Amino acid sequence: MCYTQNRFNALLSACVLSLIATAGWSQSLTWLGVPPDGYYSYAYDVSADGSVVVGSVLTVLAEWRAFRWTASGGMQYLGTLGGGYSRANGVSADGSVVVGWAFNAAGYARAFRWTALGGMQGLGTLPGGNWSYAFDVSADGAVVVGGAYNAAGQRRAFRWTAGGGMQDLGTLGGNQSEAYGVSADGAVVVGWSLNATGQRRAFRWTASGGMQDLGTLGSNDNIAFAVSADGAVVVGVALNAAGQGRAFRWTAAGGMEDLNTTYASLLTNGSVLSEASAISPDGRYIVGYGRNAATNRTEAFLLDTGFPLRGDVDRNGCVDDADLLQVLFAFGGRGYRNEDLNWDGTIDDADLLQVLFNFGGGC
Secondary structure, three states: OOOOHHHHHHHHHHHHHHHHHHOOOOOOOOOOOOOOOEEEEEEEEEOOOOOOEEEEEEEOOOOEEEEEEEOOOEEEEOOOEEEEEEEEEEEOOOOOOEEEEEEEOOOOEEEEEEEOOOEEEEOOOOOOOOOEEEEEEOOOOOOEEEEEEOOOOOEEEEEEEOOOEEEEOOOEEEEEEEEEEEOOOOOOEEEEEEEOOOOEEEEEEEOOOEEEEOOOEEEEEEEEEEEOOOOOOEEEEEEEOOOOEEEEEEEOOOEEEEHHHHOHHHOOOOOEEEEEEEEOOOOOEEEEEEEEOOOOEEEEEEEEOOOOOOOOOOOOOOOOHHHHHHHHHHOOOEOOOOOOOOOOOEOOHHHHHHHHHOOOOOO
16 A cells, blocks of 8 residues: 555544534435425436435426426426426436426427526427437436437437437337436436337447347346446346346346346245336446235335445455555546445545445455
């Protein structure tokens, strides 16, 4: 190691004091309510620190309105694009950028990107098309993904940036595709596409590799819903050989795996994990729904896969000097990457403390 023991102790003490001063250890539940003209509200996404929530409200006029909520400002309507419907589906890590879709004055749904400064900006459609929907946004709010129709009336997965506009990501050989998730830096997109024989397959897209078929669990109806912040882990739902929907996880090393098989020891009395809908930034936690045999009902689940270990920056199963050095060398930097262990956009003492507290784990 390149530092003295005194320096190490001083750094550790500073980290502990900082974390104690800033971290919130209490639990709470906040009901967000509805505006005076609202009947119901639904939340669809939340910022990295939990301070901003986005979703939709059903108003007394039987119209849906996209909202952005903060504790200080309450529930703020984001407007529409001229029509009577809007829905917010995703929010950037810092809560400043919201994406979703809204009707325009002509009655067509259009993907939007909202900021406090610019308001609701329609992202257009693919050439010749009339409809588009945004489902997710990168951590910094710069990349938006979703689905849009082209001139032939075919739905296509898209990736939007301010500089490049709406990019058709293509298909796996068929004529339909849609994007549901994007990595923190916007470089990896996941969703579904029809292949040449008309079968729906989960995909992972990159600029260099294009659209990659993630395989199957024995049948041909699969959807990828979400991807880890670094783009390495994809989750979704796939039909098995018996035609049953099963939650899956995909990695380059392991391919598509049935979570019911991988974590069979956690499933008692015939419980089933039916669908994986989201994954934590580090890829450790997976949420979705399934059948809880103990209660004999469909329930949401939270799966702690145990990997990566807390503080394991390089994902090798051991929290050691290499992880500590990666955080130290990147200390003070910004950007959502593996050294940013709490995924708050800054590599700081809180991230370093995660390594120190878990040092030696798995080794």
